[in-house]
Amino acid sequence: MRKDVIEKILTLKNEKNAVILAHFYQEAEIQEAADFVGDSLELARKATEIEADIIVMCGVYFMAETVKILNPDKKVLIPYPKAGCLMADMVLEDELKKFKEENPDYAVVTYVNSTAEVKALSDICCTSANAVKVVNSLDTDKILFTPDRNLGEFIAEQVEGKEIKLWQGYCPVHEKVPVESVRLLKKMHPEAAVLVHPECKKEIRELADFVGSTSKIINFVKETKKEEFIIGTEMGIIHQLKKAKPEGKFYPAYQQFICDQMKMITAERLINCLEEEKYEVDVDREIAEKAKIAIDKMLSIK
Known part of the structure; x- marks a missing residue:
């Protein structure tokens, strides 16, 4: 450095x-x-x-x-x-407008990995850290989750009594984690905890000991007695993980786990x-004012 x-x-x-x-x-x-x-x-x-x-x-x-x-x-x-962000680009404003017109009974929950224009069309935003709480906070039982289908699927697994439609977006960096790579690392490091981001595919999440946002992964490392970890998110996080546990050993889930953007x-x-x-x-002031409503609703959930 x-x-x-x-x-x-x-x-x-x-x-x-x-x-x-x-x-x-x-x-x-x-x-x-x-x-x-x-x-x-x-x-x-x-x-x-x-x-x-x-x-x-x-x-x-x-x-x-x-x-x-x-x-x-x-x-x-x-x-x-x-x-x-390629994931953010997977939601087009006019496509979301059309969905809302055709499905007025659905609340739109939008991951913050999205453009200001899409946020402005949303009822509420969320992050991977608070997505389940956000969805549970809504009175409606019909939800469109956009844009990340993997995070949306992860939420649906934990939320009862709600119909959750998934927009077919995804993070290309997390999407391409090879299952074989994670399985091989688990064999090579049998004592290691597997920590993955919910943007990963279901088959990767099923191999994990813990699924959570970047901040939750860091907190897990701080609090656990384990000292070896297979990390299923972008490699930049390892800098903070080493600060959280200097004696820890951290193995990226695959060697190209890098967000070029x-x-x-x-x-x-x-x-x-x-x-x-x-x-x-x-940001256009009118769009910003509408987007801020969805962001503020998210921030109001503790």
Whole structure:
């Protein structure tokens, strides 16, 4: 890890009166320089508490949009504006509008891994950390869950008395985890706990000892006495896992468990973003106001 690069980011951040938010999937240098590192829910909550002039979101674009929606009067920057989310792109605004018109009795629950336009059409948002609580909080028994079919299936397994239709989106990074790889790792490391994200397919979740969001995986590692772990989510999280349990051994569920989009945010691009205060995020005010209703409903659930 380059300490000089981290120091430069910290110096610029202080000069600009900026706060840096970073997702667990970011590279280690960015996580070390950030004011706050978290999952989507934690980042959304933190975004409501910031008083700085500038907020820099080190994550993919939908995350920066969420920060802007929650901070309409602040300057929100993203170091690389083309860092996107293929899952978020699997919901088209007009397709969701059509579903709502044809199925007015369904409540739309939308994963935060979605565009501002889709959030604006939703009744409530959720993250992988609070999805079950969100669905259980709704009075209706008919729900469309969008966009992630794997997370939606995971929710449906834990929620009773509700019909849950699944949008056929998915995270390509979690979707392609090979079952054979996880089985082989379990044989190689029989004492290791298998911890996976609910964006993984059902056959991967069934091999797990624990299924949860990134923050819940970190908490599991902190609290368990086990010291070996097979990690079924993006490899960036291992930086935080090693901090949580320095003596632990962590094995990625497969060696290519990398989100290329997240990794488009680099320390050099973060420095450039801060120096020039460029790549400002903007969300249409009408869309932002509607999306904020769905986000606020999510944040109100403890």
